[in-house]
Amino acid sequence: MKNVWIVATNTFREAVRDRVLYNLVFFALLMMGAAIVVGQISIGIEQTVIVSLGLAAISLIGLFIAVFIGVGLVSKEMDKRTLYALLAKPVKRWEFLLGKYAGLVMTLTVNTGAMAVGLYAALWAVKHPLVPADAYVFVAVYLILLKLALIVALAMLFSCFTTPFLAILFTAGMYVAGVFAYDLRTIQAINLNPATVRMVRAISYLLPNFQNFNVTGAVAHARGVPGTLVVHVTLYTLVYSAVVLTGASAVFSRRNLK
Amino acid sequence: MLHRLSKNRGMPAAAIETENLSKEYPYGFLNLKKRMSLENLNLRVESGEVFGFLGPNGAGKSTTIKLLMRLIFPTSGRARILGKSIEDVSTHQVVGYLPEQPYFYDYLTAAELLDYFARFHRLTASDRRERIERMLKKVGLETAKRIQLRKYSKGMLQRVGMAQAILHQPEVVVLDEPMSGLDPLGRREVRDIILELKREGRTVLFSTHILSDAEMLCDRVGVIVGGKLRGVGTPGEMVGMRTQGMEILFEVEGAAKKFALMDRATRTGERYRVEVSEGELYGALNELNSVGARVLSVAQIKPTLEDFFMHLVEADRAQASAVEVSGK
Numbered sequence: 001m002k003n004v005w006i007v008a009t010n011t012f013r014e015a016v017r018d019r020v021l022y023n024l025v026f027f028a029l030l031m032m033g034a035a036i037v038v039g040q041i042s043i044g045i046e047q048t049v050i051v052s053l054g055l056a057a058i059s060l061i062g063l064f065i066a067v068f069i070g071v072g073l074v075s076k077e078m079d080k081r082t083l084y085a086l087l088a089k090p091v092k093r094w095e096f097l098l099g100k101y102a103g104l105v106m107t108l109t110v111n112t113g114a115m116a117v118g119l120y121a122a123l124w125a126v127k128h129p130l131v132p133a134d135a136y137v138f139v140a141v142y143l144i145l146l147k148l149a150l151i152v153a154l155a156m157l158f159s160c161f162t163t164p165f166l167a168i169l170f171t172a173g174m175y176v177a178g179v180f181a182y183d184l185r186t187i188q189a190i191n192l193n194p195a196t197v198r199m200v201r202a203i204s205y206l207l208p209n210f211q212n213f214n215v216t217g218a219v220a221h222a223r224g225v226p227g228t229l230v231v232h233v234t235l236y237t238l239v240y241s242a243v244v245l246t247g248a249s250a251v252f253s254r255r256n257l258k
Numbered sequence: 259m260l261h262r263l264s265k266n267r268g269m270p271a272a273a274i275e276t277e278n279l280s281k282e283y284p285y286g287f288l289n290l291k292k293r294m295s296l297e298n299l300n301l302r303v304e305s306g307e308v309f310g311f312l313g314p315n316g317a318g319k320s321t322t323i324k325l326l327m328r329l330i331f332p333t334s335g336r337a338r339i340l341g342k343s344i345e346d347v348s349t350h351q352v353v354g355y356l357p358e359q360p361y362f363y364d365y366l367t368a369a370e371l372l373d374y375f376a377r378f379h380r381l382t383a384s385d386r387r388e389r390i391e392r393m394l395k396k397v398g399l400e401t402a403k404r405i406q407l408r409k410y411s412k413g414m415l416q417r418v419g420m421a422q423a424i425l426h427q428p429e430v431v432v433l434d435e436p437m438s439g440l441d442p443l444g445r446r447e448v449r450d451i452i453l454e455l456k457r458e459g460r461t462v463l464f465s466t467h468i469l470s471d472a473e474m475l476c477d478r479v480g481v482i483v484g485g486k487l488r489g490v491g492t493p494g495e496m497v498g499m500r501t502q503g504m505e506i507l508f509e510v511e512g513a514a515k516k517f518a519l520m521d522r523a524t525r526t527g528e529r530y531r532v533e534v535s536e537g538e539l540y541g542a543l544n545e546l547n548s549v550g551a552r553v554l555s556v557a558q559i560k561p562t563l564e565d566f567f568m569h570l571v572e573a574d575r576a577q578a579s580a581v582e583v584s585g586k
Binding site: 002003006010013014017018080081082083084085086087088089090091092254256257 | 353362375377
């Protein structure tokens with residue numbers, strides 16, 4: 001696992017030097033602007049507006065990073081041929097892949113963590129003092145981070161066997177389909193034959209169920225998040241990511257570099 | 259020098275050994291057609307020798323090297339480095355590799371890049387620091403070590419590539435076009451490094467287009483054309499396969515009368531140059547003596563490695579066009 005750590009820390013360094021974390025400036029400005037505006041125009045719903053806006057921004061910015069940088073993690077190395085010298089070192093291909101994954105998840109953790117701090121600061125500005133129930137905002141941020149980790153795994157899988165453009169499309173498609181996974185499972189269309197409904201349901205179980213990761217509504221209204229949900233989503237992310245990364249590794253391990 | 263036993267022959271293992279190594283690439287619609295890039299390569303590079311891999315563009319040199327470095331996978335055949343299958347990643351602890359036209363992480367400095375790669379070889383931090391300093395000095399980059407690689411020229415990247423290939427003191431060094439992109443000074447430095455590696459008992463396999471470098475550095479060379487190995491031997495053996503006759507330089511006093519040999523000679527200033535076969539030599543010298551010409555030198559015309567190389571390439575092209583014409 002030492003090699004995984006070496007690749008991961010270098011991937012994190014790459015993200016920092018490529019100014020990926022500059023998005024935090026945008027987020028900080030958004031939160032400051034929101035805090036000022038919300039403080040003036042909303043009465044009694046500051047928490048709802050700030051938390052909804054903040055979590056949506058954290059999720060959206062994270063999604064962009066996870067999809068675009070996630071796809072580029074492997075494809076950029078192949079296109080620029082930086083991978084050649086690296087793979088001639090005593091490094092297994094799966095170690096490289098896992099290291100790149102861990103490096104981007106590390107970057108997303110720092111990025112998401114910094115944005116969470118900004119969100120708490122904005123929340124404090126509009127309704128100080130903070131109360132214990134505000135800790136659920138942290139839970140929502142944690143679930144967003146898990147969602148991003150899963151998306152990075154998907155992006156890497158697709159980038160291992162197709163072009164970057166198609167990999168972005170496939171990853172985005174999987175995300176959108178995953179958001180509606182629960183709806184597909186409970187589909188009750190009367191004009192579809194039973195075989196089609198069964199097939200749609202079967203496919204929906206293969207898709208990542210991103211609905212479970214979204215607790216923004218509850219948290220924005222200061223309601224709690226069940227501990228069992230957090231545990232289940234954590235385990236789900238671990239297992240699903242492991243399966244996806246195993247698939248990516250199997251493809252990448254036999255891939256000829258041009 | 260370590261002696262490992264080859265698995266199937268019971269003799270000391272070669273540094274690099276390939277058996278019927280082949281690679282074909284699919285192409286066309288749905289990748290249904292196949293193009294043979296390397297065909298049944300049987301090659302043995304002995305420990306401690308400098309081996310030059312020669313061939314024109316697209317001959318299969320880089321394909322072979324990429325197969326050895328497991329960047330691509332063979333369609334059939336096997337390869338071993340120091341007696342171990344190339345599938346065994348641990349072999350790469352003792353192998354150094356310089357890719358063709360190398361490109362590295364441009365957000366890193368040269369020192370950071372070398373440190374990154376050295377960490378995979380389990381070197382301690384102090385050992386890494388000491389080796390990186392030494393290596394950057396060796397490749398002439400000590401003053402540029404804190405500059406990000408995005409600001410490096412092609413030649414400087416080539417030097418960094420050379421440094422990362424030998425930083426961990428590998429037993430086997432594989433260099434893909436190491437002279438590419440270098441100015442004459444850089445080429446000389448790379449030549450010196452290769453000779454130093456040889457003195458240290460390391461094995462070097464390098465591909466090149468620059469035949470004079472191969473003649474100067476290699477214990478043996480292999481010529482590959484059209485994916486097939488066409489010959490392996492010392493540069494002397496390779497060029498000794500064909501003789502090209504004798505060269506006579508002579509001067510003729512004043513406006514001498516014409517003689518037979520003069521018609522075949524080329525004049526440069528006051529001097530004449532003529533090429534004759536070994537059988538004709540004594541007759542030609544007698545003729546020159548009889549007309550009072552002054553013989554300046556008699557020398558054997560030695561074919562260069564380039565002559566041999568071009569001969570093989572032209573033969574391969576002729577064969578390819580014959581196949582094309584016959585419609586096979």
